[in-house]
Amino acid sequence: MPRPVCRRLPCSTVFAFCIQPFTFFILRDYSRYETVIGLEIHLQLSTQSKAFCGDAIRFGADPNTQVSPVSLGLPGVLPRLNERQVEYAVRLGLALGSEINLCNTFDRKNYFYADLPKGYQITQDRSPICIGGGLDIRVGDGEVKRVRIHHIHMEEDAGKSIHDAHDDHSLIDLNRAGTPLLEIVSEPDLRSAEEVDAYMSAMRRLARYLEISDGNMQEGSMRCDCNVSVRLKGETRLGQRCEIKNLNSMRYARRAIEFETRRQIDLLESGERVAQQTLNFDPATGATSPLRDKEDAHDYRYFPEPDLLPVTLSADYVQSIKANMPALPWEMYQELVTTYGLAENEAAILSEEKAAALFYKELCRFSSNNKTAANLLVQKYLPWCDENNRQPDEGPLSPEQLADFVRLIDEGKVAHAAAYQFIFPALIDQPQKTPLSIAQELNLIQNADSDFLDRLTDEVIADFPDKVTEYRSGKKGLLGFFMGEVMKRSKGKAEPKTTSGMLSKKLEA
Amino acid sequence: MVITENLVLKLEQLTRLELSPEEREHILEDLNKILGMVDQLNGLDTQGVEPLTYLNDEPIVLRPDEVQGEIDREAALSNAPDADGVHFRTPKVIE
Numbered sequence: 001m002p003r004p005v006c007r008r009l010p011c012s013t014v015f016a017f018c019i020q021p022f023t024f025f026i027l028r029d030y031s032r033y034e035t036v037i038g039l040e041i042h043l044q045l046s047t048q049s050k051a052f053c054g055d056a057i058r059f060g061a062d063p064n065t066q067v068s069p070v071s072l073g074l075p076g077v078l079p080r081l082n083e084r085q086v087e088y089a090v091r092l093g094l095a096l097g098s099e100i101n102l103c104n105t106f107d108r109k110n111y112f113y114a115d116l117p118k119g120y121q122i123t124q125d126r127s128p129i130c131i132g133g134g135l136d137i138r139v140g141d142g143e144v145k146r147v148r149i150h151h152i153h154m155e156e157d158a159g160k161s162i163h164d165a166h167d168d169h170s171l172i173d174l175n176r177a178g179t180p181l182l183e184i185v186s187e188p189d190l191r192s193a194e195e196v197d198a199y200m201s202a203m204r205r206l207a208r209y210l211e212i213s214d215g216n217m218q219e220g221s222m223r224c225d226c227n228v229s230v231r232l233k234g235e236t237r238l239g240q241r242c243e244i245k246n247l248n249s250m251r252y253a254r255r256a257i258e259f260e261t262r263r264q265i266d267l268l269e270s271g272e273r274v275a276q277q278t279l280n281f282d283p284a285t286g287a288t289s290p291l292r293d294k295e296d297a298h299d300y301r302y303f304p305e306p307d308l309l310p311v312t313l314s315a316d317y318v319q320s321i322k323a324n325m326p327a328l329p330w331e332m333y334q335e336l337v338t339t340y341g342l343a344e345n346e347a348a349i350l351s352e353e354k355a356a357a358l359f360y361k362e363l364c365r366f367s368s369n370n371k372t373a374a375n376l377l378v379q380k381y382l383p384w385c386d387e388n389n390r391q392p393d394e395g396p397l398s399p400e401q402l403a404d405f406v407r408l409i410d411e412g413k414v415a416h417a418a419a420y421q422f423i424f425p426a427l428i429d430q431p432q433k434t435p436l437s438i439a440q441e442l443n444l445i446q447n448a449d450s451d452f453l454d455r456l457t458d459e460v461i462a463d464f465p466d467k468v469t470e471y472r473s474g475k476k477g478l479l480g481f482f483m484g485e486v487m488k489r490s491k492g493k494a495e496p497k498t499t500s501g502m503l504s505k506k507l508e509a
Numbered sequence: 510m511v512i513t514e515n516l517v518l519k520l521e522q523l524t525r526l527e528l529s530p531e532e533r534e535h536i537l538e539d540l541n542k543i544l545g546m547v548d549q550l551n552g553l554d555t556q557g558v559e560p561l562t563y564l565n566d567e568p569i570v571l572r573p574d575e576v577q578g579e580i581d582r583e584a585a586l587s588n589a590p591d592a593d594g595v596h597f598r599t600p601k602v603i604e
Contacts, residue, residue, distance in 0.1 A: 047574050048576055049575060049577070053578060054572070054576055054577030054578040056579065062595075063582075064582045064586065065579075065582050067579065067580065067582075068578045068579050068580055069580065074588075080570075080571075081569065081571050082571070082572055082574050083571035083572060083573060105562070111523075112523065113602075114599040119524075162596070166598075167601075168601055170599050170601050170602045170603065171593070171596035172599060173597075299523060306563075309563055309567065309568070
């Protein structure tokens with residue numbers, strides 16, 4: 001378990017941090033090195049109750065109100081494993097293509113800390129529930145890279161220590177103690193902070209699709225430890241690694257890795273060696289610093305947890321979870337590209353959140369045009385939901401209404417730009433109205449009436465004889481000029497397709 | 510394996526216990542006796558015998574995911590050596 005022991009930054013680190021810009025320019029060729037990163041992600045599961053007892057795990061509850069004799073570590077109590085923790089672990093393992101271990105045992109990891117009242121964390125040291133597997137991420141220019149998973153094990157979270165509220169005391173809140181966690185350990189397959197970001201995002205998206213965790217990093221539902229080492233490009237052996245503990249935002253992870261990469265290269269370039277260390281990242285200084293003293297080096301004295309019998313899973317049990325797997329993010333993405341005909345970037349945005357993708361599919365049931373519908377969600381509706389902190393299906397507009405909106409544009413009744421600029425905000429304000437009635441009220445219905453357009457185009461052609469001559473002598477780009485004039489005179493209501501057809505016919509004549 | 514004074518000091522550090530020299534002497538003796546007793550097992554031939562980790566081979570019964578058995582904060586804090594009515598209090602553990 002990550003231990004948040006904070007330390008003041010040693011002066012030498014501050015100094016090193018300050019002189020780095022100079023060393024960068026004068027001495028170092030950082031590009032000769034590559035960074036090798038492996039990640040341990042801690043994922044809090046969105047169960048109702050804790051891993052080994054029935055306390056609630058609602059985030060933000062008053063301190064020490066979600067506790068029981070088990071989570072307080074009182075003598076004489078016994079842990080009872082939450083069946084949903086096992087189910088969620090298997091669900092994640094199946095999604096990642098891991099081998100599911102059918103005979104699970106638990107172990108005690110012993111360490112002394114105030115927010116771990118029983119003096120040990122229950123974890124799986126010998127026989128983790130998922131072995132192997134991998135997760136594909138998109139890197140750089142859209143290339144797909146597979147990040148291999150080493151294993152996933154079940155464990156429990158510790159409580160929370162508050163160090164800054166009081167001068168000579170630390171305060172302990174045990175609400176979080178015993179929250180079910182999965183620790184997802186990757187192979188050292190990541191090569192940059194960007195790849196770490198992509199991997200974390202992909203894992204978060206997967207957890208949310210699987211509905212096993214909200215993946216909320218601000219609330220600590222997803223945190224990571226990064227194992228970072230560097231080596232010269234072309235070298236196949238791994239360098240000495242350092243572990244940066246407890247990174248609870250992607251931005252911190254990125255900054256910590258960038259700092260640590262440079263620190264290790266600087267050490268190697270000045271002829272020193274990287275010492276294996278556990279590091280803390282301080283967001284205020286952007287620097288990493290050693291978390292533990294050497295003599296305090298962790299010695300967890302693992303041994304089998306005698307209070308929990310082995311958990312044997314049947315093949316039928318695993319099969320039943322497989323049969324009820326929710327849609328996976330990459331399946332959703334593929335469906336949007338192949339079945340719905342969307343461009344890759346639109347499909348990526350719409351499949352980012354399951355709720356958005358499902359809402360889009362619902363919209364398409366009513367809508368005449370998948371692409372216009374996708375554009376409407378990506379450009380207007382989802383950003384609005386984001387800003388107003390709503391899920392798409394909790395917003396003011398139903399899929400049917402949005403489908404009406406799409407139809408208005410698609411049938412050429414309203415210009416695309418006018419619909420987005422004027423009708424959309426009006427519809428959000430007055431969701432009881434139909435898009436059509438708003439278009440009528442705002443006088444935005446386009447006119448495709450041939451008499452009306454005939455008269456307008458004739459007028460424009462008559463008013464600019466010079467331009468007509470230029471057009472006829474080959475300056476076809478002037479069609480845009482004539483279109484603009486018609487639009488101006490119709491106050492934007494001339495239906496563009498018919499108008500443009502009519503104009504070119506008359507100009508060619 | 511023999512327990513030395515250094516090992517006892519390390520165990521003290523890991524468990525955050527502080528023993529007096531007399532207590533340390535006593536513990537050293539006890540631990541060595543315990544290890545000596547357990548060491549008799551090494552005299553047995555365990556070739557081909559599966560390690561026995563769990564004495565009970567009943568299947569484990571899992572708990573349904575339901576909120577149950579919480580106690581209120583007052584009760585939770587009542588045994589604490591130090592508390593402020595909301596949190597447990599400990600000496601400051603950060604430097």
